Amino acid sequence: MTSTSSPSRKALSKIACNRLQKELVEWQVSPPAGFKHKVTDNLQRWVVEVVGAPGTLYASETYQLQVDFPEHYPMEAPQVIFLHPAPLHPHIYSNGHICLDILYDSWSPAMTVSSVCISILSMLSSSTVKQRPADNDRYVKNCRNGRSPKETRWWFHDDKV
C-alpha cells in the first residue's frame, strides 16, 4: 500500500495519544480547505487526500499524504510523505519524500497536522514548473532500503517555490 516501509514504530506515548485525539477532533470540526482525512482506526498513521488549488499547476489533481506519528509527537516531527504517485514538483522526490524545513529541523510542537498540510499545499501552489528535483535519481537510489526522510540531512537552500 505504501511506497516506503514503515519507520521503526513505537506506540504513541500517552501524551502523544491525547494530543492526536484533540487534533483529530479539531480536524473533524474544521478541516483545512482542500484536504480530506481518510478515516481509519489508526491514530498513528493518517492518510490525507489533498486536491490541488484552483488556478495552480495542480488544479483539481488529487494526491495522498501519509502522516506517521512518532512515539514522542509533538516533541518530534511527524513523518510526512506523498503516496505514489507523488506530484511532480521541484521539491518533491519521486519516492514521495518532501523537502520542507518544517518537517525536519524547523518542526515545532506549536505546529499541527493541519498547519503542516496547509504549508504543503502552499508549496504546491507556488510552483511554476512541474518537474522533479535535480538530484532526484541519486536521492531516490540512496533511499532504496526504505529509509525515512527524517534520516536525510536536508539542505534548505531555496524557499521561492
Added chain:
Amino acid sequence: MKRDAGEADGDLSDAAPASSPLRKKPAAEAERQPLPEMVETSNSSANANIVDAVDYEWSCFADDDRMQQPSSIAEDEAAKKPLIGDKEPLSALAEEYQSGSPILLEKIKLLGEQYVALRRARGDGNCFFRCFMFSYLEHILETQDKVEVDRITAKVEECRATLQNLGYTDFTFEDFFSVFLEQLESVSRGACTSASHELLLETSRDQSTSDYVVMFFRFVTAGEIQRRTEFFEPFIVGLSNSTVNQFCKTSVEPMGEESDHVHIIALSDALGVPIRVVYLDRSSCDTGSLSVNHHDFIPDLDTQKEISQSSGSDIGNFSKPFITLLYRPGHYDILYSK
C-alpha cells in the same frame, strides 16, 4: 571535556548544534518573498536539495556543507552529558582553562569573589531555557516563597491568554503549560529536603519532563515577542532580518534553537522574573583593570509594579536577580552566589 589552550575561549563544543549552518540557513535567507497565496504558517518553509547523511559525498559539497560534520560530533558529545549537571565548585571552571587565556583565568578569579559554584547544562541549544527552569524551580524549592508562586501562577495564566489572543490553538500549548504548573506545584509543596532536591534534579534530567518545560518557556517567549511586536521588531530585524512572526516560527518555537538577548528579555518580561547574565569572554579594556561584565534583565515597569505590590517591596528592588547565568560564547550554565 578537556579543552586545549588555544580553543578554550571560543570552544563551542558546549554550544548547541543549532549553530550549524544547516539550521541557520533558512532563517538567514533575507530575500525570501512569500507569494500572495502563501499562508502565514508557510512563511518559514524552505525547500532544498539534499545532503545525504549516509552516503556522504564530500567532493560534491562546498566548505559550508563540511561544517556540518563537526557539529554532529558535538551533538554526540552533548548527548553524553546530563541535561542538568551536578553543582560544581567554581574551581572546576578554572581547571577547564588551566593552560588557557590568562585573561579568562583572571576573570574566573574575579568571579570567585561573588560566586561559589556552577551547574552545567547540556549544550543542546536549549541550555538557556533549561538553566532558567532549574534555577527558578530550585529557588522556589529553597525559599518556599508562596507569594512568588501565586504571582507567577497568575503570570502563567496571562501568558496563556496571550497565546489564545494570538490565535494559537489551545491543544498546541496546554500540555506544556500543565507540565510546568505541575513542576511548580511539586517544588512548592513543602520543605526543601535533600529528597525533594534530588527529585527536582531527577525531573530536570528526565528528557520528557525537562523538554516539556523548555517548550513551555519557548511558547511563553514566542507569545511575549508577538504580543509586543513593535518593541521587539527592531531587535529581530537586526538579528535575523526576518519578520517577528518568522523569527518566532524559526528561532523560538523549534526545540534546539539557541537563545539570544531577545529571548531572554521576552521570557523575563513575560514571567516577571529578573535574570542576571555574567559574561565570561576574553574581552578586556585598555586601562588594564579587568572586570567581569554582567547584564541584569529586569522585567518591564508594569511587571515591576505588580511585583512590588504583591510583595510589598519598592519598585527597583531588583538589584540582585535570584537567577544568575554564566554565559560563554554559545552557551549558558547556572552560577551560584556566595
